[in-house]
Amino acid sequence: MTNQVAAQIDAAAAGSNQMLTFTLGDETYGVDILRVQEIRGWQPVTRIPQAPSHVLGVLNLRGSIVPIVDLRMRFNLQHAEYTPLTVIIVLSVQSPIGRRDFGVVVDGVSDVIDVAANDVKPAPEFGAHVSTEFIEGLAAVSGRMVMLLDIDQLIGADVTGVALNPAA
Template sequence: MSGELAHGSTGDQYLTFVLGEESYGVDILRVQEIKGWTPVTRIPNSPDYLRGVLNLRGTIVPIIDLRMRFNMDNVEYTPVTVVIVVSVRSETRERIIGMVVDAVSDVLSVSAEDIRETPDFGGAVSTEYIRGLASVADQMVMLLDIDKMLTEGELKSLAAVSDVVAE
């Protein structure tokens, strides 16, 4: 399988990032910006994965920690910890959210035939937000479907939190 770097190649492009020892990718067209970690405004009684909100040029953006969302060990944020600001679509709206990740890796171009289906783990592992697996330079990259990372209800809750903070 031949995923390759973006320059001069064909296929869908994915921004890849690291959580722990694993590599993940999101559709580059959904990425609004990448920014270094800065402290956020915490929201009382919010889910653990919701780190808080940021005011990004006048827009209140909820920030979720993907390590916590994926039930991974929590780690201290470092100078390479970043927030990837993405556009998430639900049935009723489009929402801007920030995802805290350990580090950004690269932009890869992956053709559709190079993406393998997510294995069936028999319900033991939640895979609904994994679009597929791509093998790139002897490394597996999990391609995320960011529209399925949060439920419709969770997105509504994030929108409500953002609206309250904005007022």
Template sequence: MDIQTLANDIPVEGEYSLEGIDFIVSGEQFLTFQLDQEQYGVDILCVEEIRSWEQPTKIPNAPAYIKGVINMRGVIVPIVDLRMKFNIGKPEYSEITVVIVLTVEANHQSRTIGFVVDAVSEVLNAEENEILNAPVFGGCIPAHFIKGLVNVGDNVVTLLDVEALQVIEKHTVNC
């Protein structure tokens, strides 16, 4: 094969399109997961890692929803059980229970926290106009944790505000 034949095989700029690649989207992407029978989602850009459930090291006098901490490549990561935090049924840990590790950059600081969920579902693509405001009706999840709602077929996915999830409320200890 000579150099001219090779040169003819090089695509010209704009000659080929990237058909069939569906990960390039406009709008936002959310990692969806399950708590009890409900679907929730978090901004996929904040997802650091998805880990299988492992019993974390307990922290004395921590709120009940803080399961403890894990060492993730030298970073100490608090683990929060979202079922317990939002009072959604009794937490059960099985082979499909996972920890979604989220990192948020705010005020030039990075904060990493892991959240125990029942199972990871899929990646949801949502255009800005598809994200609806959550009605204020006093559900299990306080309104400041909800970024919006998205209709997916016959189901509704509740999108959670990752920055609000990162705040661990002050806990008083009765010693």
């Protein structure tokens, strides 16, 4: 058994999850690695009329039409130019219409980390003016705070509906 396989077995036994981490500006975010379908370099998308501003458009990935969301715009962060480091993470999400792939544009991918379940703290409550329902929790990893995202809550029916019914 390789060291990597042994580490994965140990992580599962310890109640931890592997998370793909990525950056938006100076902040680090994480998503469950089991939801990641692929990581692609930035490429232009086909725009969809009347889509929400954070939905950049769609890409044709091996015959599947995949909606692409700019997470900077979704989180109301300052716009950044797309660079050679900008990537699209293709994720599998559970939506009201079933499981579906979508892509999120991020500044860059960091690494895969193990996060122990007991190291995850709940997102703080900020009242009605700040929405945190898409944050599964926060974890301190190697001296940095990682926001763990609930991608099913993050994307929601408005985004998956746009890609499946462009005329709407």
